Amino acid sequence: MKLRLWPDTLFGRLVLILVIGMFGGQLLTSTIWFQVHDARTLEMPARLFASRLADAVRWLERSHDGRAGDEAQRAVLAALDDERFQLRAIAAPAPPRDLPLAQHAVSDLIATLVARRLHEPVEVRVLDAELHDGGGRRDGILSLFSSRMPYGVFHAQARLRDGTWIDVHATETQAGLQMEPRELVLDYLVRIYLVRFAAVLLIALLAVRFAVRPLKRLAGAARALGHNLHRPPLDVSGPAEVRLAAQSLNTMQQQLLDGIAERTRFLAAVSHDLRSPLTRLRLRTEMLPSAEWRERLRGDLDEMEAMVGATLDAVRGVEITEARxxxxxxxxxxxxxxxxxxxxxxxxxxxxxxxxxxxxxxxxxxxxxxxxxxxxxxxxxxxxxxxxxxxxxxxxxxxxxxxxxxxxxxxxxxxxxxxxxxxxxxxxxxxxxxxxxxxxxxxxxxxxxxxxxxxxxxxxxxxxxx
The missing domain is CATH 3.30.565.10 (Histidine kinase-like ATPase, C-terminal domain)
Known part of the structure; x- marks a missing residue:
């Protein structure tokens, strides 16, 4: 048995087109789900980084005595610098970078938290904010499914009140929280795809069945018309295309009925006109001297009259002229x-x-x-x-x-x-x-x-x- 990938019915084709279209659209927009989860997973490290960056700015500004690069500032920089939070003073900031959508939201969050913690606006430029898995690899959005302890890697620059810029490279964890990749995969596949696919399929089945119902009625009426030309005209209802088809079917039915009636009238007229010459032939047959020839011609004439009568009788027999x-x-x-x-x-x-x-x-x-x-x-x-x-x-x-x-x-x-x-x-x-x-x-x-x-x-x- 050959498997048909393309359904043979209009109902099946419309359902398949709707499901594939909506499922394809879901695949294209599924990156939104990844970005949301990516941003949520990066939010906790971003908050910790913003808090530590704000503290570093505060200590540097307090230690500054107006002379760039003085011993107190260098001491604070050395005290704050460690393996997970490396900072240094720079002469000028790096040019701004266009961050992806998820990182742009994290950048705004960091700048807002720093300003809120310092109670004053501070220019902060986030150059990078990424989520890495437990092995230190940047696997993109798939890292959400491969690590229980993803952490954030940040690169930012902040401007002090005296115009000095500091450059910070930092890593921050989830503050003890653990991710469950299996739960994420289950949530993604079941809630985003399986449930939505079932819902879309159900809606498509109901909607398409409702949409093609007028076509089924039209097809049934067309089949019935083949068996009974005298059936009542089809009800003109439904969508515009179905109404047009129903009107065309009713018009065709009436034209066929008119054609049959015209044929009946034609045959009746022919039958009537043939009776006169047949009658004359009978009279002339009776005048023939040979009895044998008279009998033969009588038989031929009887057969001709029988055929004419039977033909007209057949036409009238299939013509419906009464109500049901x-x-x-x-x-x-x-x-x-x-x-x-x-x-x-x-x-x-x-x-x-x-x-x-x-x-x-x-x-x-x-x-x-x-x-x-x-x-x-x-x-x-x-x-x-x-x-x-x-x-x-x-x-x-x-x-x-x-x-x-x-x-x-x-x-x-x-x-x-x-x-x-x-x-x-x-x-x-x-x-x-x-x-x-x-x-x-x-x-x-x-x-x-x-x-x-x-x-x-x-x-x-x-x-x-x-």
Whole structure:
């Protein structure tokens, strides 16, 4: 079985596009989460560094006696300098640097805390503020997942009141707090991706199902129109595109109905016009001196009139000119069986319908009459079996005749086609009965099929959905 990565339905495609789009957008914006956690993890070291830097500035300013580089200032610098906090006096500051967004927030925090601790504004330039893992490596945002004790590395410069600048390199820890990489990974994957992905998928399923519902109704109406051209017009509702498609479908339905009506009128006119020349031909036939020729021409004329009448009858038979009504199928079948029994035929009805069937009474009667006549023409005994499960009504009409060749079971539904095994023996039929019956079945949203019975004969199965 070939795996389809691209769904075959519009519903599946829209859901997949929405999920991939939103999931891709989440991947692109996930750096915000890293930056927030990076900034939060760097916040504690930054506060400790700001506090120590403010103390260093205070001590240097107190020790300064107005002479640059005096012994007291050098002594304070030497006293404050250690492995984790290295500072020195410089003549001029380094040019400002453009820091990443997370580091820029930390820089503002350091400058604010220093000024607040000294109770006066102090120019502080943060040149670097990074988070390193426990091994001293700068792994970027992934260091959040690889170390339990990440620490901050800072490089800043501060201006004293006398204009002197100091340059500070420092490292600060989390003040004893430990990170849990597993919890961070779980928080990131579960809360950010898994939960959001499930929420997006659920919303996409509900939203897309709601959006494509009008299209499903439209597709169902189009399928129903193929079975029943006389169904009520489709309700024009929903989005603009669906309304336009529904209007087009209704217009097409009306054009087809108009075309059928025009065809019926045309055939009726042709039938009417043919009757006059056929009548004249009959009169002239009766004037022929040869009895043999008169008999032959009578047969040809009878056949021509039968074909013209059957053709017009077929067109009228599939044309729906009545409203839908609830049909008592049991009474209809019993009435047809009684008529056949009065004519001396052996017809029985087995089973019952559970409820009336909505349909076109005259047309459905004609469909069943054609099937019954066809069965009586080929067999001596006919059994009508009715099965109704409340949703589907199944009517099977079985005869005990010679059957139909398997290759012709579908061909017999074609106009004027008669099975080869019975064509010679039953020339009276025009070959339109089954054509009309199947057309009427389709108008009721049903199906009609023939099959040969194992015990002999043919079974015509009419299935209609309620």
């Amino acid at each position: 009504h609830d049909i008592d199928v049991d009474s209809l079948l019993e009435s047809l069986a009684d008529d056949a029994r009065e004519a001396g035929r052996d017809v029985t009805v087995e089973g019952r319908a559970t409820a009336p069937l909505a349909g076109y009474p005259r047309n459905l009667k004609r469909c069943l009459q054609n099937l019954l006549d066809n069965a009586l023409r080929h067999g001596s005994t006919v059994r009508i079996a009715v099965h109704d499960d409340g949703q589907t009504l199944r009517i099977a009409i079985r005869d005990d005749g010679p059957g139909i060749p398997a290759a012709e079971l579908e061909k017999v539904f074609e106009p004027y086609y008669r099975a080869s095994t019975n064509a010679a023996a039953h020339d009276s039929g025009a070959g339109l009965g089954l054509t009309i019956a199947r057309s009427i079945a389709g108008a009721h949203g049903g199906t009609l099929a023939l099959r040969n019975r194992a015990a002999g004969g043919v079974e015509a199965v009419l299935v209609m959905t309620r």
